[in-house]
Amino acid sequence: MTPNKDCDWLLERADRRADCALARALGRWPFRLFLLVSMFVFAQTDAAPPAPAPTSGFAGSERCTSCHAAEFELWRGSHHDLAMTRPTDETVLGDFDEAELTAHGVRSRFFRQGDDWFVRADGPDGALRDYRIAYTFGWQPLQQYLIAFPDGRLQALGLAWDSRPAAEGGQRWFHLYPDEPAMGPEHPLHWTSREQTWNYQCADCHSTGLEKGYDLERDAYATTWAEIDVACEACHGPASAHVAQATAAAAGDANAWTRDKGLAVALGETAEVRWLVDPETGLPRRSPPRTSHAETELCARCHSRRGQIHAEQVPGSPLGDRYQLALLDPGLYHADGQILDEVFVHGSFLQSRMYAAGVTCSDCHEPHSLSLKRDGDEVCAQCHPAARYASPEHHHHPTESDGASCIGCHMPQRDYMRIDARADHSLRIPRPDLSIKIGTPNACNTCHRDKTARWALDAVTEWYGTASSRRPHYGEALAAGRDQAVEARSVLVALAQDAAMPGIARATAIERLQPLLQPEQIAGLPALLTDADALVRQAALGWLDVTDAQLRYRLGMPLLEDPIRSVRLTAARVLAPLARYELPDSERLRLDAALDAYRDAQLVNAERPESHLNIGLAEMAQGKVAMARKAYRQALALDPTFAPAYTNLTDLFRALGSDAEAEATLRAGLAAVPEQAALTHSLGLLHIRQHRTQQALTALRRAATLAPENARYAYVYALALEAEGKLDEALKILAAAHLEAPADRDILVALMTISQDAGNRPAAMEFARRLKQRWPDDPQMEALIGELGL
Numbered sequence: 144m145t146p147n148k149d150c151d152w153l154l155e156r157a158d159r160r161a162d163c164a165l166a167r168a169l170g171r172w173p174f175r176l177f178l179l180v181s182m183f184v185f186a187q188t189d190a191a192p193p194a195p196a197p198t199s200g201f202a203g204s205e206r207c208t209s210c211h212a213a214e215f216e217l218w219r220g221s222h223h224d225l226a227m228t229r230p231t232d233e234t235v236l237g238d239f240d241e242a243e244l245t246a247h248g249v250r251s252r253f254f255r256q257g258d259d260w261f262v263r264a265d266g267p268d269g270a271l272r273d274y275r276i277a278y279t280f281g282w283q284p285l286q287q288y289l290i291a292f293p294d295g296r297l298q299a300l301g302l303a304w305d306s307r308p309a310a311e312g313g314q315r316w317f318h319l320y321p322d323e324p325a326m327g328p329e330h331p332l333h334w335t336s337r338e339q340t341w342n343y344q345c346a347d348c349h350s351t352g353l354e355k356g357y358d359l360e361r362d363a364y365a366t367t368w369a370e371i372d373v374a375c376e377a378c379h380g381p382a383s384a385h386v387a388q389a390t391a392a393a394a395g396d397a398n399a400w401t402r403d404k405g406l407a408v409a410l411g412e413t414a415e416v417r418w419l420v421d422p423e424t425g426l427p428r429r430s431p432p433r434t435s436h437a438e439t440e441l442c443a444r445c446h447s448r449r450g451q452i453h454a455e456q457v458p459g460s461p462l463g464d465r466y467q468l469a470l471l472d473p474g475l476y477h478a479d480g481q482i483l484d485e486v487f488v489h490g491s492f493l494q495s496r497m498y499a500a501g502v503t504c505s506d507c508h509e510p511h512s513l514s515l516k517r518d519g520d521e522v523c524a525q526c527h528p529a530a531r532y533a534s535p536e537h538h539h540h541p542t543e544s545d546g547a548s549c550i551g552c553h554m555p556q557r558d559y560m561r562i563d564a565r566a567d568h569s570l571r572i573p574r575p576d577l578s579i580k581i582g583t584p585n586a587c588n589t590c591h592r593d594k595t596a597r598w599a600l601d602a603v604t605e606w607y608g609t610a611s612s613r614r615p616h617y618g619e620a621l622a623a624g625r626d627q628a629v630e631a632r633s634v635l636v637a638l639a640q641d642a643a644m645p646g647i648a649r650a651t652a653i654e655r656l657q658p659l660l661q662p663e664q665i666a667g668l669p670a671l672l673t674d675a676d677a678l679v680r681q682a683a684l685g686w687l688d689v690t691d692a693q694l695r696y697r698l699g700m701p702l703l704e705d706p707i708r709s710v711r712l713t714a715a716r717v718l719a720p721l722a723r724y725e726l727p728d729s730e731r732l733r734l735d736a737a738l739d740a741y742r743d744a745q746l747v748n749a750e751r752p753e754s755h756l757n758i759g760l761a762e763m764a765q766g767k768v769a770m771a772r773k774a775y776r777q778a779l780a781l782d783p784t785f786a787p788a789y790t791n792l793t794d795l796f797r798a799l800g801s802d803a804e805a806e807a808t809l810r811a812g813l814a815a816v817p818e819q820a821a822l823t824h825s826l827g828l829l830h831i832r833q834h835r836t837q838q839a840l841t842a843l844r845r846a847a848t849l850a851p852e853n854a855r856y857a858y859v860y861a862l863a864l865e866a867e868g869k870l871d872e873a874l875k876i877l878a879a880a881h882l883e884a885p886a887d888r889d890i891l892v893a894l895m896t897i898s899q900d901a902g903n904r905p906a907a908m909e910f911a912r913r914l915k916q917r918w919p920d921d922p923q924m925e926a927l928i929g930e931l932g933l
Contacts, residue, residue, distance in 0.1 A: 200381030223373035237304035295364030348445035380458030408459035447489030479618025624655030627886030646676030820850035854884035
């Protein structure tokens with residue numbers, strides 16, 4: 144192929160909208176490590192905190208004591224009860240007796256003044272001020288402190304009290320982010336930033352009957368709650384009707400009780416459950432089988448990594464009706480599903496054989512005190528007889544050692560927030576063979592850090608044989624997807640279609656497959672869209688993003704009626720481009736209603752720029768340019784450093800043919816975040832369109848340097864070099880990009896064609912071989928390779 148100097152050719156091959164994928168609100172910090180300069184500077188530091196308010200249907204936990212005294216006493220003093228409190232001599236655990244801590248160059252002081260507790264800390268402008276503690280937050284192993292600001296925000300101080308005993312390293316102040324290079328007010332994790340706002344990040348799970356009360360126009364909160372902590376009605380639902388019926392029954396009304404006893408959610412599903420040992424397998428078996436997920440999904444509302452998609456909390460509704468659960472994504476989980484980031488239990492538990500067998504949270508945890516039903520390994524012995532499992536013949540370790548512990552081997556822990564150890568609830572058998580194959584951790588080497596995974600595998604094989612290491616694991620397929628291995632497509636397809644595998648793993652495989660899709664995979668889409676697991680259906684909808692309008696319509700429209708809200712919302716997003724087409728009136732009404740619901744779901748977190756980006760993308764997909772522009776600008780009003788909004792606003796202006804406005808937008812973004820690769824890349828593409836070749840090369844090279852892990856930026860830079868006849872430089876850049884993204888088809892095609900143009904036929908033939916290996920049945924690829932005579 145002869146290099147084509149025409150910039151339109153380059154743009155046709157290279158122009159990709161940077162970071163245009165829908166931003167996902169997963170209920171975590173940091174959302175994205177973007178510097179925040181839009182801070183809250185207040186002269187008044189003694190702001191009034193949020194206050195409790197009457198909430199419809201809530202009776203209050205004190206009304207429960209007369210009939211449920213035992214349960215109330217178990218709850219009293221639990222971590223739920225102490226999730227958030229007003230500061231008193233009994234609830235404040237930290238040392239406020241003129242204690243000091245210096246972190247990131249800031250000396251903070253903790254002191255008392257009258258009946259109040261104060262901290263002298265750096266505020267949103269970097270100046271030291273005295274802030275009154277409005278609430279305590281948490282109890283063990285650490286306690287945080289919340290500070291009220293005049294706009295209704297409660298901000299979580301980045302300095303926490305280690306409430307463990309001194310003998311365990313506790314009874315001290317510490318910084319939650321000591322490893323950050325700098326923690327000034329411009330940092331996204333500084334305690335005054337949006338990422339540390341209690342009203343959004345924490346409140347939904349730490350109080351009962353919460354109403355966030357965010358006002359977008361004022362960028363302010365009027366948050367209220369029924370009770371400050373996680374009280375009875377947080378789990379059982381509003382109980383006014385229940386109390387009324389109980390009062391009437393106590394007064395002698397024989398017909399007072401309704402079938403549901405006035406409660407919207409029926410718990411206690413395990414009351415009649417017994418775990419029996421199967422005489423054939425020696426393994427525990429649930430009797431009767433589980434028929435409801437109400438209990439686990441109730442706990443999962445807070446004990447999961449998820450984003451909120453609906454404001455109203457309907458007791459007893461499925462998890463997906465109010466939240467979107469995070470999948471086994473890089474950065475959150477290891478490739479085999481083990482915990483990596485702070486993912487809060489549920490996503491791990493869904494992977495476990497225990498969950499598949501019918502185990503629920505209250506089988507192990509007392510639901511009111513939250514303590515284990517029995518101490519340590521004895522909780523496991525409820526179902527797994529100690530005579531069989533708590534013996535050296537099973538664990539091959541000295542009795543009472545860490546290696547003899549069920550939890551130590553099957554629920555390894557990681558520390559979060561520096562000192563808070565959380566156990567992996569996937570309850571898995573240690574697999575050192577996977578450590579060797581795909582680099583995931585294993586419990587053996589968690590203890591034996593001086594040994595290799597091969598050593599651990601040899602020991603496991605000697606004790607148990609090879610059955611475990613020979614057993615296929617979905618982690619191998621997910622690792623292949625992450626690494627873009629040659630076999631990724633086939634193994635991911637097999638996992639996606641295997642109904643015996645955990646739904647969360649299958650859904651993750653489906654997402655990993657999207658950039659690798661071929662027509663034969665699309666043929667299997669109808670089965671995935673009707674799968675019994677909502678996570679699978681929702682992930683499969685994403686494949687419609689790469690199909691034509693007719694297939695979107697035929698396969699996507701039925702999902703607007705899915706029983707789970709998170710699936711319906713994804714269907715609305717995927718179907719948004721159909722709004723540009725002529726549709727039957729009834730279908731138009733269905734789609735419009737679905738898109739309204741999608742917008743409402745984003746506005747549940749209207750204080751987040753990501754939400755407005757999502758709205759803008761959906762509006763743009765419908766051809767509503769003015770509405771998209773408004774949404775992108777709203778995102779930037781909330782956070783002037785939010786790069787995806789600049790990038791997509793630039794794309795909008797480009798679509799309108801206004802390069803001047805596009806360049807002004809990019810310049811404004813780069814002034815706010817000068818080191819932002821996506822904006823720099825977009826500026827390079829703009830210069831290509833403007834025939835400003837040298838400026839384009841400079842910007843594209845800088846983008847590739849700023850984000851070396853982004854193979855797309857390197858690819859585009861290489862094409863620009865090729866267009867200038869700099870083939871050797873282009874091939875060098877592409878070779879490095881190919882190592883980062885071995886399955887990137889565009890990069891392989893460019894390596895093949897440019898090698899051919901450079902006169903290196905053997906290299907071109909090698910890249911052609913790799914293309915055929917990955918896309919053996921692609922007629923377009925065959926035609927291109929044939930055209931080149933390879």
